Amino acid sequence: MEFDTSKTALFLLLCFFLVDGxxxxxxxxxxxxxxxxxxxxxxxxxxxxxxxxxxxxxxxxxxxxxxxxxxxxxxxxxxxxxxxxxxxxxxxxxxxxxxxDSAVTPDTTRTPDFLSLSPASGIWPASGYGNGVIIGVIDTGIWPENPSFSDRGIAGPAPVKWRGVCSGGDGFNSSLCNKKIIGARYFNQGIKASDPTSAVPDTARDDDGHGSHVSSTAAGNFVEGVSFFGYARGTARGVAPRARLAVYKALWGGSGVSSDILAAIDQAVADGVDIISISLGAQEIELYESPLSIASFGAREKGILVCMSAGNRGPSVRTIRSGIPWAVIVAAGTVDRWFAGNLTLGDGKTITGWTTFPASAIVRNVPVVYNQSLSGCTAAELAEAPENTIIVCHTTIGNTDFDTVMGALSNSNVKAAIIIAEETSIFRFNTFPYPGVVITAAQGQQVADYALASAAPTASIDFKQTILGKEPRAAPALSDDSSRGPGRSYEGILKPDLMAPGVLILAAFHPHLTAARIGRNIDLATDYNLLSGTSMACPHISGAAALLKAAHPDWSPAAIQSALMTTANPLDNTKQPIREQDGSVASPLGIGSGHVDPNRALDPGLVYDASVQDLVNLVCSMNFTRNQTQTIIRSSYSCSNPSSDLNYPSFVALIRAAEIGRTLTRTFRRRVTNVGNGAAAYKVAVEAPVNTTAVVRPQTLVFGKNYESKSYSLTIRYKADIEIQHREGAVIWSDQTGKYRVRSPIMVSAAADNFE
Missing domain, CATH: 3.30.70.80 (Peptidase S8 propeptide/proteinase inhibitor I9)
Structure with missing residues (x-):
């Protein structure tokens, strides 16, 4: 049988047009x-x-x-x-x-793996990796050509709720937006007005690298084979890699003004974002004057969750300037990753030290110079050091700090350095411009013993080592620069809310800015940079919130926040309480409820929900004037039922200066909603703060069905003294099957008026 090929071709062509390719x-x-x-x-x-x-x-x-x-x-x-x-x-x-489907390889940013995010089970598959959720990022803009912002693997157009545009301005053609970056805007009228002589461009393009880093941490796509000059090599990906990004540039050269920030948040709400991520600091001002406070209240009114960084002013308490009750405030912690150089002594002993020196320097069997009287590595001492040697530096001698030692080394003729230091701040920064390793005092003693016992001591250093796991330090630990609570603008609610990875996070960066240095005058650029701070922690929570929003589109911002907080882990990867980087146990004033656990947050059992009216009642209780109150809540609401007892997943009892010496009783009332699988019964366990009694009634909550709500009260009795300024405890509800553990921290704290 013969076929008419022309008719067959016509038929196939018709099929092509009839079926959308x-x-x-x-x-x-x-x-x-x-x-x-x-x-x-x-x-x-x-x-x-x-x-x-x-x-x-x-x-x-x-x-x-x-x-x-x-x-x-x-x-x-x-x-x-x-x-x-x-x-x-x-x-x-x-x-x-x-x-x-997509390739799965070892993680560069490490944090998705550290947070136990898996393509096989848990919140990633349940949420479609955040697909359909829009994260609005208020920051320094974005570098759209970075591979993290590719839309490869993202199906379908922008969500139908999206009302924004791609208006990137100069050097940011609309074609640079895609299925990942669905919107780009810039806001610079305020900063132009503040300094008419400044040359502020009209563009959403990142001029700092910070905005690109934050955006890719929250929702960057999968990018294989990235690293920081060989450290942390693997595949970069954000917490919600299929979420969409809407970028609002309101910071210029790393700074900005309130009017631009407010305009950016206002536009993000109008555009239809689901989550707003804000990694920037603010002045210590009242809630009714703060643009972050006012705009974030409006966002919550529209069903948008706002995440903010706690700030980098730690480790002292009361360094969180914006204790905004209706925003999620995020602290920064370490991850289980160590950047190392292997120091091998001439006797074969190997010591693992810290380094991020950005090259494979050749340091093989080099003579070691150890002089007990010349161990500070000052510029004068290094001028006398023999050339082509490894010198041993002790930063605690003469209080010589790490940066000073690095500067002096860069002007010397030595080959490399072994730096003995105990400064925890060293482990937050990527700056390591001279070949060397940082070791502890105990490790330094091993080096000294070998050098003094050998007639011709030598050593070798291998760079670009990345170590994962519990050693040499447990993780997470609270970063020492992460701001601590209580929040200065409002002390009645525990801030920060929780902690997320924020130390040496690898993410997208500006490709034409200095990311590392070698010596005095060699600047290095990279598409991916290691940055530290609560700015890096905040987008982890923004991404986790996007995953929850995708998995539970009917949940309110309060329910999403509650799920993240009550499932957060107060323990590190050795099952011990999370510690400060100096080794002391961290308090909720530093870590909030604990370290975020997105998979547990997917199915939290119970949530503490709160309506906009509940937030209105809180504002109405703050003793503001009528105009101050209306600045936040506007005229849409009235103050008919003011209450400071917000249905929040934490408890704070303050000790005022006028109350010192008295025995106080405080009762909190809470309402929890069952979001588990059908009927359930929960029993309570209370960890009372020191010198405090705490009673919960009833002690059992029985739910007959899903989405049923039950109420309980927590009554605490405590002596109003400030010998122990901050005492912590917890209320923990556990269901009869053992699947759910819903934990809320308690803090008894001295109020700020005790220190005035």
Whole structure:
């Protein structure tokens, strides 16, 4: 039989036009299913999945190809299918989530792995990696060409709720926006007005690197093979890698003015973002004067969760300037990653030291100079040091700080340095311009013993080592520069709320700015930089909130915040209480509820919800004038029921100066909503602060169904003294199955008026 090839070609051409090429193109997706939803008619979930795929098939395409069925790490399957078929599948009973298949490799930023984010189970697959959620970032702009902002693997256009535009201005053509960066705007009228002579460009392009770093930490796409000059090599990815980004540049050269910040937040709310991430500091001003406070209240009114950095003014208490009750305030902690240089002594002993020297310097069998009388490594001492040697420096001698030693080394002729130091701040910064390693005093004694015992001591150093795990330090630890509570603008609610990774986070950066140095005059650039601070911690929480929003689109901002807080972990990876970097135990004034655990937050059991009216009642209790109050809540609300007892997942009892010497009783009332699986019973355990009694009534909460709410009270009785200025405890609700543990910290604290 012969075929008319011209007619066949015409038929195929018609098919091409009748079937949308983009909708019929096939990709591989991983589908997460609710296995208990399987109809009883099917003998196995394999047959159930096959039946679903047949029902969504779009002729004349072949049936979707089932690749794998998963029934151990999680329930679901992988399949090759079109976008049209995927949309039909989403309407099937039992469907939970879907996300594109992608390569999984070791993590560079480390934090997704440190947070136990996995493509096989937990919040990533349940949320589709944050797909459909929009994070608005208020910062220094974005470098759109960075690979972290590629839209590879992101399916579909911007969410229908999106009302923003790509208006990037000079050097930022609208074509630079994509399915990842769906919006870009800039706000500079305020800073131009403050200094008319300044040359502020009209662009959303990042001029600092900070905004790109923050944006990619929250929602950067998968990028393989990145590192910081060989350290932390692997694949970079944000906490919510399929979330969309809307960028609002309101900082210029690392600074800005309140009017621009307020305009940026206002526009983000109008554009329809779901989460707002703000990694910037503010002056110590009242809540009714702070643009961050006012704008974030308006955002919460529109159902938008606002995340803010705590600030980098620690380790003293009362260094959080903006204790905004309706924003999530984030502290910074370390991760379980150590950048190292292996120091090998001539006798074969190997010592692991700290370094981020950005090159593979050749330091092999070099003579070691150790002189007990010349151990400060001052410029004068180094001028006398022999050339092409490794000198041993002790920064505690003469109080010589690390930066001074590095500057002196860069002007010397020595080959490398072994620096004995105990400064924890060294481990927050990537600046290491001269070949060397930092070791502890105990390790330094080993070096001294060897050098003094050997007639010709030598050593070698291997750079670019990355160590993961519990050694040499437990993680997380609270960064010493992370600001501590109580919040100065409002002490009645515990701030910070929780802690997230914020020390040496690898993420996108400005490719034309200095990221590292060698010696005095060699500046190095990179697309990915290691930065530290609460600015880096904040976008981790923004990303985690985006994942929760994608998994639970009906949850309020308060419910999302509650889930993050009550499931946060107060223990480190050795199962001991989280510590300061100096080794002392950290308090909730530093870590809030603890270190974020996104997978547990996905299914928290109970949440403390709060309406906008609840926040209004809180503002009305703050003894502001009518105008001050209306500045925050506007005229839409009245102060008919003022109350400082917000339904919040933490408790603060203040000791005022006038109350010292008295015995005080404070009662808190809380309401929790069951978001677990159906009926449940919870029992309470109370960890009372020192010199305090704490009683919860009732001690058991019984829920007959999902989304049912129950109330309880916490009454604490305590002596109003400030010998122990801050005492901590916790209320912990656990269900009868042992699956859920809902923890809320208690703080009894001396109020600021005790120190005036």
């Amino acid at each position: 983009s909708s019929s193109q096939r990709s591989t997706y991983i589908i997460h299913m609710d296995k208990p939803s399987m109809p009883k008619a099917f003998s196995s979930h394999h047959f159930w999945y096959s039946s679903i795929l047949k029902s969504v098939n779009q002729a004349p395409n072949p049936n979707p190809k089932l690749l794998y069925v998963y029934d151990h790490a999680f329930h679901g399957f992988s399949v090759s299918m079109s976008e049209t078929e995927l949309e039909l599948l989403k309407a099937s009973p039992g469907f939970v989530s879907a996300y594109p």
